[in-house]
Structures are given as structure tokens and as C-alpha cells.
Amino acid sequence: MNIGDVARQSGLPAKTIRYYEDISLVKPKRETNGYRVFNDADVHKLTFLARARALGFTIEDCRTLLALYEDKSRASAEVKKVTGKHLNEIEAKIADLQAMHATLTRLSEECAGDHRPDCPILEELSGKDRHSNTHDAKQ
Amino acid sequence: MNIGDVARQSGLPAKTIRYYEDISLVKPKRETNGYRVFNDADVHKLTFLARARALGFTIEDCRTLLALYEDKSRASAEVKKVTGKHLNEIEAKIADLQAMHATLTRLSEECAGDHRPDCPILEELSGKDRHSNTHDAKQ
DNA sequence: CTAGGGATTCCAGTTACTGTAAGGTCAAGG
DNA sequence: CCTTGACCTTACAGTAACTGGAATCCCTAG
Incomplete structure (x- = not known):
């Protein structure tokens, strides 16, 4: 082929x-x-x-998985370990994205989105402490 | 400084x-x-x-946002638009990751994870149709 | 014999940095 | 005056996983 x-x-x-x-x-x-x-x-x-x-x-994970696949005597525990690590990374990414999503959604809802220049989104980015709280901005 | x-x-x-x-x-x-x-x-x-x-x-979004920030007469709608687009991308990424997570979790649960070589994870990757269904694998 | 649709290699570009090397600057201490 | 250490500079290479493009070759059909 x-x-x-x-x-x-x-x-x-x-x-x-x-x-x-x-x-x-x-x-x-x-x-x-x-x-x-x-x-x-x-x-x-x-x-x-x-x-x-x-x-x-990742490609390197794929390389490992392929090697495990071709090793007919591998322990399934090894495959599960690679998968588990990957699952953890996925979970971390989802959590990060959800945090960003929550913040952006809040800001977007607060923003009029019209012709006027006032914008809570830019205010937050510029560090303006709109709620006078003492929490740090998410890093 | x-x-x-x-x-x-x-x-x-x-x-x-x-x-x-x-x-x-x-x-x-x-x-x-x-x-x-x-x-x-x-x-x-x-x-x-x-x-x-x-x-x-993204950096390019940042460039845009910075320009909008410095343009004191921008319309907040423009900022909201950039943010909305970004939110959509985040949502798409979360959905992708959740789909991967679901599949991997299922496979991981089905895998004994012991010394034996039998592994549903590898079987799925290799295309073995374990459930005899006719659905395509997710692409 | 020419046109097309493959195939090949090689190089550059993508995103947003990070690492490393080789070296200049400055203030403090002996 | 010299050294030491912390700081600064540039320039180049590497990361992940491709993707695009250019120049060229191969094969088949008309």
C-alpha cells in the first residue's frame, strides 16, 4: 500500500x-x-x-503504549498506569479551563457589550479592584 | 525599574x-x-x-485587548466579542477533554490493572470491537 | 508526449515560551 | 585594584506535533 x-x-x-x-x-x-x-x-x-x-x-505515551501492545506479556497494570497519569492531566486541564470559563463568564455577563467604553472585562485585566475585596486575582 | x-x-x-x-x-x-x-x-x-x-x-488576543484597553473610546462590545470567542473555544476544549475523560475512565475501569496481559485499553486502541457494536470509534 | 495525480525530500513556520552559552555591568568587600 | 556574585545583555536552539510550501520525480492514461 x-x-x-x-x-x-x-x-x-x-x-x-x-x-x-x-x-x-x-x-x-x-x-x-x-x-x-x-x-x-x-x-x-x-x-x-x-x-x-x-x-x-502524547506521542511519547503512544510510543509506550505501542510497545506495550506489542509486548504480549506486558502487565495490564502498566497500561493502566499510563492511562491513569493521562487521566490526571486531563482532569487538571479541565479544572483550569473551568476556572477560566467561570471568571470569563462572570465578566462577560457584567459587560454591557454596547457602544459605550465602560468594560468590566478590561477593568479586571487592568487590575481595578471592582469589588473592593482583598482576594488576589487568580494567577 | x-x-x-x-x-x-x-x-x-x-x-x-x-x-x-x-x-x-x-x-x-x-x-x-x-x-x-x-x-x-x-x-x-x-x-x-x-x-x-x-x-x-492568546498573545494575539492580548494584543487586541491591550489596544482596546488603551483606546479610551472603544466600545465594550468589541471586548465582549473577543471574550465570547474565547469562551467558545474554552467550551469546545472542555467538551473534547470530557469526552476523552469519559472514554478513558470507562476503559480504565474495565482494565484489571494487574500482572496479567489482558487489557481492554489496548484492545480498544487496537480496534478490537469488544462490544460487537457497529459504532465507529471516536475520531 | 503531455497532463494529472501521486510520490519524494527539505526547509520554514506554528505557539509561547524556556534553556543555555558567552559575555558585559555594578556594588560591596578585602 | 581585584574579585565575587548578582544582575543584565544577546543570540541560538529546543519544545510538541504537526502543517505548508517548493522543487522534483514517478506512473498511468489519452
Whole structure:
């Protein structure tokens, strides 16, 4: 199979597949004309990578997961550990985003959003302590 | 004020402040010895930037917000628009992360996480259709 | 023989910094 | 006067994971 077919099958752009070869995630053979040839195992690997990436695993995590996948005697605990770490990071990101969301929503609701220049959003950013409280701004 | 003092006041690393000068977000004067000198307006700007960045605005958004802040006749609607767009992006990111989180949590719960090699997480990544359903994997 | 649709490589750009190296400046202390 | 240490400077490279573009080659069909 040539790279275009694999791209269609795996859903990954050809460019990305070449990149994955660059960083040694896949090692397709070459035809005499220089074209990459992907066998079923290569395509399977790339599909695996596409799924893992869609679940937010980093490339390095993917490398680890792929190695675990190919090691038929791995302990499932190792896979679960990688996943658990990733879950923690996702949770942290969600929490960060939710905090930003809450603040921005509040400010946006307080902002008239009309032709007038008065704007609570800019006031908060500029450090104006609109509620005269003593809390620090979120860092 | 020298860069170190500003770093302490604004909470931004000196390196970041230099970077912000590079991309023309601030334009501190220079002393004869080449050191940057920051006046109160510069420090205020940097603090503004630190807050906006902490709320997840991109650098380009920050540039826009700063310009709006300094344009005393801006319409608050413009600020609200930038904020609204950012809120939408945050919501999209949260939704993505929550979807990943749900899938990973499910898989993680199904995985024994012991010494045995059987692992639903790897099975899902490898495309094994464990539930014999016909739904596509999330892309 | 030419046109098209692939394929190849290589280089640059993206975002927002961060790290490192090599070196200039300044104030205090011996 | 010299050193030491804290501070400042620049410039270049690296990060994550691609993406875009240019120049060129290959293959097939008409």
C-alpha cells in the first residue's frame, strides 16, 4: 500500500504518517522507486496511533503504549498506569479551563457589550479592584 | 525599574518579558548601559498581560485587548466579542477533554490493572470491537 | 508526449515560551 | 585594584506535533 491509501484508511494525513516515520513510530519498507510500502501491520499501527492521539495521549505515551501492545506479556497494570497519569492531566486541564470559563463568564455577563467604553472585562485585566475585596486575582 | 524588579512585580519570568518586548507588546526604554528601564505604564501593561494570559487569551488576543484597553473610546462590545470567542473555544476544549475523560475512565475501569496481559485499553486502541457494536470509534 | 495525480525530500513556520552559552555591568568587600 | 556574585545583555536552539510550501520525480492514461 502506498501512503495515500494508508492515509485514507487510517484517517491520518499523509504528512503526519511521514512524520511518524521520521520519529520512528513506523518503519515502512521502500519500493525501488523510493515510495513507501505499508503492510497490514504498519496500517494497524497507524490506526492504533490515530486512536491513541484522538484520546489525547502524547506521542511519547503512544510510543509506550505501542510497545506495550506489542509486548504480549506486558502487565495490564502498566497500561493502566499510563492511562491513569493521562487521566490526571486531563482532569487538571479541565479544572483550569473551568476556572477560566467561570471568571470569563462572570465578566462577560457584567459587560454591557454596547457602544459605550465602560468594560468590566478590561477593568479586571487592568487590575481595578471592582469589588473592593482583598482576594488576589487568580494567577 | 530593571527587568528583575518587574518580573517580581508582575509575576512574569524575565525571559517572558524580554520575549514580550521582542514581539512588541511592550517597548521599555534603555539605559546607557543597555539595561531595559520599565516605567509604571510598562509594568501595568505587563501585569495586564499576565492576567489575560492566565485567563487563557492568546498573545494575539492580548494584543487586541491591550489596544482596546488603551483606546479610551472603544466600545465594550468589541471586548465582549473577543471574550465570547474565547469562551467558545474554552467550551469546545472542555467538551473534547470530557469526552476523552469519559472514554478513558470507562476503559480504565474495565482494565484489571494487574500482572496479567489482558487489557481492554489496548484492545480498544487496537480496534478490537469488544462490544460487537457497529459504532465507529471516536475520531 | 503531455497532463494529472501521486510520490519524494527539505526547509520554514506554528505557539509561547524556556534553556543555555558567552559575555558585559555594578556594588560591596578585602 | 581585584574579585565575587548578582544582575543584565544577546543570540541560538529546543519544545510538541504537526502543517505548508517548493522543487522534483514517478506512473498511468489519452
